[in-house]
Amino acid sequence: MDATTLTLAQAAQALNAREISAQELTRAYLERIEALNPALNAFITLDAERAMEAAAAADTRLGQASATPLTGIPLAIKDLFCTQNLRTTCGSAMLANFLPPYESTVTARLKAAGAVVLGKTNMDEFAMGSSNETSFFGPVRNPWAYDRTPGGSSGGSATAMAAGLCAGALGTDTGGSIRQPAAMTGITGLKPTYGRVSRFGMIAFASSLDQAGPMTRTVEDAALLLQEMAGFDPKDATSINEPVPDYHAALGRDLKGLRIGMPAEYFGEGLGQESRTAIEAAMEVYRSLGAHIHPISLPMTRHAIPTYYIIAPAEASSNLARYDGIRFGHRCADPKDLKDLYCRTRAEGFGAEVKRRIMLGTYVLSSGYYDAYYRKAQQVRRLIAEDFSRAFREHDLGVILTPTAPETAFKLGEKNADPVSMYLSDIYTINVNLAGLPGISLPCGFDAKGLPIGFQLIGRPLDEATILATGHAYQLATQWHKARPEGKS
Amino acid sequence: MSITVETVRHVATLARLEISAEETGIYTEQLSRILGLMEQLQSIPTEGVAPMSHAVAMTMPERDDTVTNTNQRDTLLANAPDSEEGCFRVPKIIE
Numbered sequence: 250m251d252a253t254t255l256t257l258a259q260a261a262q263a264l265n266a267r268e269i270s271a272q273e274l275t276r277a278y279l280e281r282i283e284a285l286n287p288a289l290n291a292f293i294t295l296d297a298e299r300a301m302e303a304a305a306a307a308d309t310r311l312g313q314a315s316a317t318p319l320t321g322i323p324l325a326i327k328d329l330f331c332t333q334n335l336r337t338t339c340g341s342a343m344l345a346n347f348l349p350p351y352e353s354t355v356t357a358r359l360k361a362a363g364a365v366v367l368g369k370t371n372m373d374e375f376a377m378g379s380s381n382e383t384s385f386f387g388p389v390r391n392p393w394a395y396d397r398t399p400g401g402s403s404g405g406s407a408t409a410m411a412a413g414l415c416a417g418a419l420g421t422d423t424g425g426s427i428r429q430p431a432a433m434t435g436i437t438g439l440k441p442t443y444g445r446v447s448r449f450g451m452i453a454f455a456s457s458l459d460q461a462g463p464m465t466r467t468v469e470d471a472a473l474l475l476q477e478m479a480g481f482d483p484k485d486a487t488s489i490n491e492p493v494p495d496y497h498a499a500l501g502r503d504l505k506g507l508r509i510g511m512p513a514e515y516f517g518e519g520l521g522q523e524s525r526t527a528i529e530a531a532m533e534v535y536r537s538l539g540a541h542i543h544p545i546s547l548p549m550t551r552h553a554i555p556t557y558y559i560i561a562p563a564e565a566s567s568n569l570a571r572y573d574g575i576r577f578g579h580r581c582a583d584p585k586d587l588k589d590l591y592c593r594t595r596a597e598g599f600g601a602e603v604k605r606r607i608m609l610g611t612y613v614l615s616s617g618y619y620d621a622y623y624r625k626a627q628q629v630r631r632l633i634a635e636d637f638s639r640a641f642r643e644h645d646l647g648v649i650l651t652p653t654a655p656e657t658a659f660k661l662g663e664k665n666a667d668p669v670s671m672y673l674s675d676i677y678t679i680n681v682n683l684a685g686l687p688g689i690s691l692p693c694g695f696d697a698k699g700l701p702i703g704f705q706l707i708g709r710p711l712d713e714a715t716i717l718a719t720g721h722a723y724q725l726a727t728q729w730h731k732a733r734p735e736g737k738s
Numbered sequence: 739m740s741i742t743v744e745t746v747r748h749v750a751t752l753a754r755l756e757i758s759a760e761e762t763g764i765y766t767e768q769l770s771r772i773l774g775l776m777e778q779l780q781s782i783p784t785e786g787v788a789p790m791s792h793a794v795a796m797t798m799p800e801r802d803d804t805v806t807n808t809n810q811r812d813t814l815l816a817n818a819p820d821s822e823e824g825c826f827r828v829p830k831i832i833e
Contacts (some may be wrong), residue, residue: 350813443793457792486798555776566753573754575826580819584829588754596756604755608746608765609772611753625779627789632782634790669771685793710794 252277253413254733257470260416261318264311271307271321274416275300275365278323282367282414288395291409293328293386294336295368303365310363318473318497320363325415327406328369329376330356330461331450335366339452340374340384340402343578343598353450354482355419355461362477367415370405374600375569376426376454378402379674380664383602388661391434392734393700397658400430400674406464407434411734417474418464423454424557425654425678427462428690432653432703435692435732437720438464439471440678442711443685444489446475447482455564456487458557458682467730468691468720472496475713491711499714500721505539507647507719510640514550515651515677527694527702528652534726535650535719543644547636552629553680554672559613559626560683565603566610572598605668634684641709648719649707652677653690657700677705687713691720692729701732740770 252274255263263269279297286292300323307321331337331349338344352360360366373383381389381404389404391397392412399408403420407430410418420427422440431438439462446461453459463474476497481490511532516525532542574580574594581597584590599607613622640646655676664671681688687710690703708716724730746766750757757765811824820827 347817350810350817444796483799483801487792487794487796489794489796490799552779552782555779558772559776559779570754574819575828576814577817578819586829587831590829591754592756595754599755604757604761605765605768607753607755608749609769612741612745612749612769612773615749615752621780622776624789625782625784626776627791628784628787629779629782631787631790632784634793668768669775672772672775683793 253281255416256466257322257417257473258467260322261473264321265316267312271304271311271365272301274321275304275323275367278367278415285412285414289390289392289408289412290387291370291389291405291412291414292325292368293338293340293371293405296335296366299335300365300367303360307363307365317362317477319359319477321365322416323365323367324359325367325370325406325409325418326356327372327403327418327420329372329421329452330419331452332356332366332369335369337369337452338386339376340372340386341598341600341603342385343572345385345579347577351450354447354484355478356450358477370409370418372405373402374603375452375565376402376421376423377565377602377606379425379429379671380659381405382661382665383600385600391658393435394658394698397660397700398433400433400654400658402426403464404430407431407436407438410434410436410464410466413733417470419461420464421451421459421461422682423458423561424682425675427464428678428688428705429654429675431464431690432692433658433701435701435729435734436464436466437468437471437689437691437730438462439475439689439713440681440687441475441479441713442489442687444487445687445711445713446478447485447488449482449484453568455561456568457564458561460682468689468717468724469497469500471689472500472717489711494714496714496717499718502718503539504535504719504722507540508645509535509540509542510545510644510646510649511542512545512547512550512640512649512651514547519655519676520652521656523696524652524656524702528704531693531704531723532650534723538722538726543646545640545644545646545649547640547680549629549633549636550680553633553683554676556626556629556633557679557683558609558672559622560630562606562610563614563623564610566607566614569603569607602668630683633680637684637686637707647715651705651707653703653705657696657698657702681707686710687716689716689720691723692732693727694729741766741773
């Protein structure tokens, strides 16, 4: 048995039945990482020694009452979650040597459940990017085609998951950074409702949009990870204090009578023909499972990109003010005074895309422009959110089904020169962040080049259970999530 | 909407970013294009729409004012680029 081909749920079962030990499983992943990561560049930092220690502890715990479905499960963590005494870079030269003095709530919960952290995955710098090319540590390659991007910003986690370098991975999603790379690498990626998962210890990009979520082989695996990640955290002032349902138990729901909304605005000109065909086939699967497809309209859709690229950079310019070269992170050499220290430290520590967004955010917040840009964008944001709530209410929908991305994985370097064309690759995911809703991407086919295509299910606030159940039913009826990029290059 | 080289220099100062002459040119062009994309929002009627700063309507939770942090001075200073005698070291700021 090649243990690295198991789903997370299967691995949990094998560990529980003692068919494999946590140490054997962890070692198998570490060996696969050693063989494949030099070409893929999915990990920035590996933590093999501590991973083996955690696996040994898991082996002791397995079979005891305290064991959980995650005990002994090897995970890859996006390098945006602070991990105590394990280097956390956020893909930036600014934090190339940063050793967090504390642990993020999400990773603390997963470790407490017995999960094994293999290492920290590559990402666009400060999560700003849609192709992983803005990372200080070099681009990640897509395991389905090495000359293509895995998407971004959680591209390292996506590639690690797709290439079988971990049993599950963590990403974060501010405008699509879990779902878009999941679609481009043929895996499942869930962005929970804003506030469902604690942001404590996540390095902030745009605080009103950032949310952590699982990236996995299957929807069932995503449910198992979310179960441990979700829940109220007093350390995060925006954490929602509501009970966490049993997501795994919800997976068995029957889809008969489920009402699925299909927004016309998401199936317009920008969507590639092959993606359209694959997503229409997915709708047929849902019809055959007894669900009803309802055409709906979300008229504010086209305003999401400009709205997002005002709000997210504005919040980022404020959040990234903390990188001043004084308390932690990079500092320039021989500053002549304090202002010189700030200006050169930040010029050296940040890459081009991060600087561009800081400039943009500073501009839209600056005196004289605040009302025209930032306030206007916040008003349009409410209209976008109301679009969704109206559609759910008026059509009594359980979920909304859309494409995840306009096209399949693009070539490294293809969109680098033009920030606007890069920004447009998040056109189907950004709305969901602005409205704070849960969204999941799952694979539904391949284009003629053999590149994965994904579709997205959007749910009501805090109703992860319904999108998980809807996604799980699809994966029971189809095989796309089982395809692996073996032998591709 | 196009912005000027002077505006870009001013914004860079506000953001405490040193930018080269070449970068100033690039940012002037790129920011103008990105801001052009944002112009479409001006046509949307938003009178009376309350700005939405967060996805979840909630009030700031309160907690008891108790000390939860222990003294971690040395741990925190360990990440500082320069420190001395338990303090962050910075260039002289008073002449």
